[in-house]
Amino acid sequence: MDDAGKAAMRQDLVALLAGTDDPELISLLLDDLCTIKEIEQMSERLRAAKLLLEGKTYNQVMEETSISTATLSRVSRCVQYGKGYSSLLKKTKRP
Numbered sequence: 485m486d487d488a489g490k491a492a493m494r495q496d497l498v499a500l501l502a503g504t505d506d507p508e509l510i511s512l513l514l515d516d517l518c519t520i521k522e523i524e525q526m527s528e529r530l531r532a533a534k535l536l537l538e539g540k541t542y543n544q545v546m547e548e549t550s551i552s553t554a555t556l557s558r559v560s561r562c563v564q565y566g567k568g569y570s571s572l573l574k575k576t577k578r579p
Contacts, residue, residue, distance in 0.1 A: 533569040
């Protein structure tokens with residue numbers, strides 16, 4: 485599959501997720517799309533991003549999660565320079 489086809493599939497996924505505000509439906513979709521481990525890893529990254537946005541240090545984040553230093557570094561870069569974590573977490577203000 486070419487890059488355009490992959491981009492179209494990604495856009496389909498984004499549109500599907502954006503098309504509902506029902507957390508239960510999103511949870512059911514994640515269960516269908518991902519393994520338990522993948523969901524745990526994404527949840528852990530989200531938790532780490534929240535903690536970093538709260539001003540926690542790397543050591544504090546690592547104490548509160550089981551995230552690896554390499555993954556924490558990537559999450560930190562995304563929090564600092566990306567747009568997804570910061571924009572959504574500031575917008576939703578959910579626990």
